Amino acid sequence: DAGVIQSPRHEVTEMGQEVTLRCKPISGHNSLFWYRQTMMRGLELLIYFNNNVPIDDSGMPEDRFSAKMPNASFSTLKIQPSEPRDSAVYFCASSRRISRAGWSKETQYFGPGTRLLVL
């Protein structure tokens, strides 16, 4: 399996520009997560989807951020307009819950991240 695929790997843009980050989850996974990582704040969950439906977007910083998952194999995170404080590494992760009698297990698999720098 190719794992979670993110693009672009690096993005440098100017303040005010629109930024779109892309993610292809692992085939067969039904949950998708968008995270942001900075030195100051660590790894923060922005939003996650189950079966393409947004479940919890309480981590989305403000209205400038939006995420979509039009189908099971693709998601986007858009920042419009971008600001210097949005500079961070953005990770996408996917998972699939495995349930048996009496237990369940779910492992999140992370993509390589998109390193965003807003000047």
Place this chain on the structure above:
Amino acid sequence: TQLLEQSPQFLSIQEGENLTVYCNSSSVFSSLQWYRQEPGEGPVLLVTVVTGGEVKKLKRLTFQFGDARKDSSLHITAAQPGDTGLYLCAGPGVAAGNKLTFGGGTRVLVKP
């Protein structure tokens, strides 16, 4: 809000030494996970502990879940440069769903 605090934030040791990283919370977690993140990559799951008092071993890594399921530790024996990375603990949120809360991480540097 469930918080996970990791200590220390940074650890620098020589190859061959032992180290322990801690993950603490005031809340009870149904399970805790440990991830390792190498520079330029995403976190990778190392282990999940689910039972209070549980101890799991992964080669030179030993993971322990506290009896009260509020804390966990990761011990590395005879550390090697390949163990260098950011170690993160994570636990499921209180609300239903598969959301994870991550600790702030411990950055480990093993010098040859």
